[in-house]
Ligand SMILES: Cc1cc2nc3c(=O)[nH]c(=O)nc-3n(C[C@H](O)[C@H](O)[C@H](O)COP(=O)(O)OP(=O)(O)OC[C@H]3O[C@@H](n4cnc5c(N)ncnc54)[C@H](O)[C@@H]3O)c2cc1C
Ligand SMILES: Cc1cc2nc3c(=O)[nH]c(=O)nc-3n(C[C@H](O)[C@H](O)[C@H](O)COP(=O)(O)O)c2cc1C
């Protein structure tokens with residue numbers, strides 16, 4: 001008798017995915033870069049590098065530095081801009097059945113609004129992920145994601161101009177994640193994703209100066225997993241929105257921890273650099289875990305550690 | 309261009325000096341597809357620390373799907389790598405990046421400094437398929453002779469003219485490889501250079517004066533090697549934006565990039 005395969009499908013609000021494993025923005029290019037190494041059709045969703053209205057050059061090098069079981073990056077949101085994204089990157093992604101989620105960023109609420117309106121007209125874009133970890137240029141450069149009012153305003157602007165699911169990606173660089181999570185829920189987001197990178201730095205003791213030209217950078221990789229997990233747990237406690245867990249996920253076990261903490265799906269970031277096959281291995285590993293424990297559907301894992 | 313991720317067996321490990329090693333690994337797909345100047349990203353540890361892969365130029369490819377890397381121990385990752393033994397598996401990703409364009413007329417000057425010699429042997433061997441050994445000249449420099457002797461012989465055994473310079477004078481001329489370059493005869497030529505940034509800047513300057521095209525292989529910090537992380541930015545010549553070493557390079561025309 002054939003053994004039933006566990007059901008790997010998940011729904012993130014109105015967004016339906018064949019499995020809960022996505023690629024984290026900025027760690028998978030525009031998808032094409034991994035085309036010869038990963039079966040892109042197998043992924044839950046592809047989230048592309050953050051797109052702004054106009055192209056951005058990014059920060060001067062060095063932009064990255066390795067740290068204990070992690071890395072710092074200060075890429076500076078370099079990207080090709082909306083026009084080139086639509087002209088050069090979307091055509092490849094249209095050939096991939098996997099849902100495309102576009103990560104967006106801006107300097108002002110108006111930027112986000114215009115991006116949402118323009119991308120609403122692109123059928124291939126299944127959902128938006130709103131990066132609110134960027135500075136609000138009109139408000140002294142304070143990150144949108146660290147202020148509940150600004151987070152609310154950005155979310156609402158995108159919500160009002162995009163007809164499909166809106167995911168808001170939270171910054172961990174806040175005192176209380178639940179305040180931001182509630183503000184974003186209240187503004188009409190369909191889901192939350194967290195966490196973005198954790199602000200940090202490293203110093204070269206020979207040169208006696210910071211390793212990154214930008215001085216500070218975002219920490220990612222295995223080192224931040226306990227932080228991400230804690231924040232997913234807290235967010236799950238404070239809002240009823242579906243949550244996508246991110247931060248240091250490298251193995252199937254890491255992904256399962258996030259699901260148990262309350263996430264209904266996860267994103268793989270830095271691990272793509274170390275092991276391009278990571279996403280596919282994690283999908284297979286979650287499936288095996290479910291089979292071994294006799295669990296029918298991956299959705300049953302969500303929040304299970306909270307009920308014990 | 310197609311990249312492969314492979315578990316490759318280390319078939320040979322040679323210690324060429326105190327801190328320079330040469331590994332021969334078996335990885336057919338990468339061997340078949342690679343061009344001189346391209347590189348591989350190597351996982352130096354099984355665990356999560358050190359986390360990132362390390363980039364190394366392809367030093368040589370040989371029949372039977374063999375690939376060599378030549379590396380110097382400079383930190384944790386390369387130290388861990390040096391401790392690996394024949395029979396062990398190495399997780400390799402490649403071939404990556406844009407290599408040297410060597411279909412040029414005139415003389416070919418291969419200029420290497422320190423561990424920057426690594427990609428030049430592969431380049432010389434490929435060139436010899438289409439040009440006479442007399443059309444190629446190799447100039448190598450290093451701090452001391454032990455970093456050069458084996459490699460100098462590898463080039464010499466191909467019948468190519470090799471000139472060496474060491475800072476301590478223990479082998480070849482005493483001084484810098486760029487000083488050897490300054491005394492080269494005028495005429496049509498192309499320079500292919502790899503080494504530390506300050507050396508490459510001088511090489512680019514001399515080439516400009518002599519009217520030679522100059523191709524340089526640049527090193528930057530890299531996380532992915534796949535054009536995904538955008539960590540490997542190099543300032544453009546016009547100072548307006550960046551090119552990326554893992555995709556647009558690591559070999560650049562010296563005129564494409566800013567020399568700071
Ligand atoms: C395209 C490319 C090809 C290369 N080819 C070779 C080669 O054939 N042989 C060889 O020995 N080395 C080569 N390098 C350099 C090699 O990647 C670094 O020496 C190595 O990553 C250092 O790792 P580590 O952990 O030992 O050093 P770490 O402990 O990480 O650092 C020690 C020192 O090395 C420097 N360093 C770290 N990473 C890099 C890097 N990616 N590029 C340059 N410097 C770095 C650091 O700034 C520091 O000063 C190449 C680099 C690039 C980008
Ligand atoms: C090099 C790099 C670039 C990134 N770029 C973006 C980006 O453009 N937009 C965004 O929302 N997050 C970006 N991130 C954050 C990741 O999507 C992810 O939230 C973070 O790295 C934590 O996950 P990880 O530990 O699995 O990498 C980037 C991360 C890295 C390492």
Ligand code: FES
Pocket residue numbers: 529530531532533534535536537538539540552553554555
């Ligand atoms: S190393 Fe990641 S983009 Fe070049």
